[in-house]
Amino acid sequence: MTQTQTDTRADGQSILVTGASGTVGRQVVAELLHRGHRVRALTRDAAKARFPDGVEVVQGDLTEPDGLAPALEGVTGLHLIAFGGEYFAPLETGPRILELARAAGVRRVTVLHGGGPTPLEDAVRADDGLDWTVLMPVEFMSNALEWAAGIVERDEVREPFVNRLSAMVHEGDIGAVAAVALTEEGHGSREYVITGPQALTLAEKTATIAGARGRAVALVELTEDEAVARWRAAGHDDGLIGFLLEVYGNTPEAGYTVVDTVEKVTGRPARSFAEWAGQHAHAFTA
Ligand SMILES: NC(=O)c1ccc[n+]([C@@H]2O[C@H](COP(=O)([O-])OP(=O)(O)OC[C@H]3O[C@@H](n4cnc5c(N)ncnc54)[C@H](OP(=O)(O)O)[C@@H]3O)[C@@H](O)[C@H]2O)c1
Numbered sequence: 001m002t003q004t005q006t007d008t009r010a011d012g013q014s015i016l017v018t019g020a021s022g023t024v025g026r027q028v029v030a031e032l033l034h035r036g037h038r039v040r041a042l043t044r045d046a047a048k049a050r051f052p053d054g055v056e057v058v059q060g061d062l063t064e065p066d067g068l069a070p071a072l073e074g075v076t077g078l079h080l081i082a083f084g085g086e087y088f089a090p091l092e093t094g095p096r097i098l099e100l101a102r103a104a105g106v107r108r109v110t111v112l113h114g115g116g117p118t119p120l121e122d123a124v125r126a127d128d129g130l131d132w133t134v135l136m137p138v139e140f141m142s143n144a145l146e147w148a149a150g151i152v153e154r155d156e157v158r159e160p161f162v163n164r165l166s167a168m169v170h171e172g173d174i175g176a177v178a179a180v181a182l183t184e185e186g187h188g189s190r191e192y193v194i195t196g197p198q199a200l201t202l203a204e205k206t207a208t209i210a211g212a213r214g215r216a217v218a219l220v221e222l223t224e225d226e227a228v229a230r231w232r233a234a235g236h237d238d239g240l241i242g243f244l245l246e247v248y249g250n251t252p253e254a255g256y257t258v259v260d261t262v263e264k265v266t267g268r269p270a271r272s273f274a275e276w277a278g279q280h281a282h283a284f285t286a
Contacts, residue, residue, distance in 0.1 A: 014038040014074050015182050016106075018062060019081035021049045023142050024112055027175025028079050028182075029055060035179055042071055065096040072104035077182035082114040082121050087240065094120025098127060108188070110135055110178045115243075131188030133181040138195050138255050139168040141276040144205060148283045151209065156218040160227035161248045162202040165256035167195035170271035173262045180265050192261045197270045199256040205273060212277035213284045224249070 015032050019025035020041035032039045033054055043049040046059040058071040062084040072078070078101050084091040091097075097120065101109065111124050113136040124132045147157045174194055181187040200208070203219055210217040222230070224245065231241045247255065262270035277284075 013076050013183055014040060015077040015079065016040045016042060016058075016071055016075045017079045018042045019079075019112065020051065020055075022081070023140060023171050024137075024174050024178075025079070025081070027172050028110075028178045029175075031172070031175040031179035032182070035183065037179075037183055040071065040075065042068075062091055062097065063093055065093045065100060068097065069100055069104070072100055072106065075101075075104055075106055077108040077110075078106045079110045079112075079178055079182060080120060080124070081112050082118040087237070088114055090114065090116075090118040091120045094118065095123040098123050098130075102127075102129060107131060108182050109133070110181050112174075112178075113137075113191075128189075131185075133178075133187045134191040135174060135178055135181075136191055136193045137169045137171075137174045138193070139166045140174075141168045141170050141196065141273055142280075143168070144209065144273075144277075145280065145283055147206075147209070151213070151217055151284045152286050155216060156220055157202070157206050158220045158222050158230075159202055160222045160224055162219055162221045164248055164251050165199040165201055166205075166251065167199040167256050167258045168273065169194050169196045169262075170273075170276050173266070173270050176266045177262060187265070192265065193254060193259050194261050195257070195259050195270065197258060197272055199258055200273060208273050208277045209284050212274070212281040214281075215285075217284075 015037055017025050017028050017039060020029050021043050029039050029041055029051065033052060040056040040058055041051050042058055042060050044061050046057050049057065051057055060068045060071050082091055083089055108131045109124055110133045111121050113121065113134050121134060150156055150158060177192060177194055206217045206219045228241055231244060
C-alpha cells in the first residue's frame with residue numbers, strides 16, 4: 001500500500017528510509033527533507049506512523065522483503081536498519097533486500113550498525129556495485145530520556161558504573177551524516193564511527209540536564225546486583241542484561257573516544273550534550 005502525501009520536491013534523488021519512525025530514522029528523514037530531497041518513509045503501519053509534510057509514506061515489513069518492490073521503485077538511495085522484530089533481532093532477509101534494491105536501480109545505501117555482525121550488513125559490505133556506508137554511532141544522547149521519569153518524580157538518576165565515560169552522539173548528527181552519505185559522492189565503501197564532541201561521565205551528564213531544567217538532579221549509584229534486579233523487573237532477558245553489564249561496566253574504547261566524523265562529513269561540528277539537553281529540557285520538567 002502506498003499513501004502519498006503532498007510531494008513538491010524534485011531534485012532527482014529519491015531516498016527510501018527504513019526505520020523511519022524510529023529515533024535515528026526520524027532524523028534521517030528530517031535531514032533529507034531539509035536538504036531538499038524527495039523522501040519515502042517505510043513503516044509497518046502507515047495508519048499509525050506520523051511523518052512531516054512532503055514525505056511519501058509506504059507500508060512494508062523488512063522481514064517480508066518481496067513486498068518491498070513497490071517501495072523501492074524509482075529510489076536512488078536507501079537507508080537501512082539491520083534489525084526487524086522484537087529486541088532488535090538481526091534482520092535475516094538482508095541479502096534479498098539488496099537484490100531488490102539493485103534491481104530497482106538504487107545506487108547508495110547507508111546501514112545503521114546494530115552492534116554486531118548481521119546478514120544485512122555482511123551483504124552490503126560484500127556488494128561492490130553499490131556505494132555503501134555503514135553508520136556506527138556510539139551511545140545515542142536520547143538514551144538519557146530513560147531518566148526522565150526518575151528526574152521528574154524524584155529529582156534523581158539511579159545507575160550503575162557512574163564513572164563510565166561515553167562520547168554519546170546527538171541523533172540529529174547521525175541523521176545528518178546519513179543524509180550526506182546518501183546523496184553526495186565520496187562516501188562509498190566506508191564505515192563511519194559517529195560520536196559527539198565530548199566524552200562525559202554520568203555525573204557530568206546529570207549536571208548538564210540539571211542546568212537545562214534549572215533544578216538539581218542527584219546521581220545515585222546502584223550496585224551491579226541492584227542494576228540487574230532493575231533490568232529483570234523491566235523484562236530484559238539474560239542476553240540483554242549481559243550486554244548492558246558489559247557495555248556499561250567495561251565500555252569499549254570506541255564508546256568514549258571522540259572522533260570528528262560529523263564535522264568531516266557534514267562540514268559542521270557535532271552537537272553537544274548541553275545542546276541536546278536544552279532541546280529536551282521539557283522532558284525533564286514536571
Ligand atoms: N540506543 C543506542 O545508544 C544505540 C547506539 C548505537 C546503535 N544502536 C542501534 O540502533 C538501532 C535502533 O535504532 P533506533 O533507536 O532508531 O530504533 P527505534 O527508535 O527503536 O525504532 C525502530 C524502528 O524500526 C522499524 N522496524 C522494526 N522492525 C521492522 C520491520 N520488521 N520492518 C520494518 N521496519 C521495522 C520501526 O518501524 P515501524 O514500527 O514504523 O514499522 C521503527 O521505525 C539498533 O540496531 C541498535 O543496536 C543504538
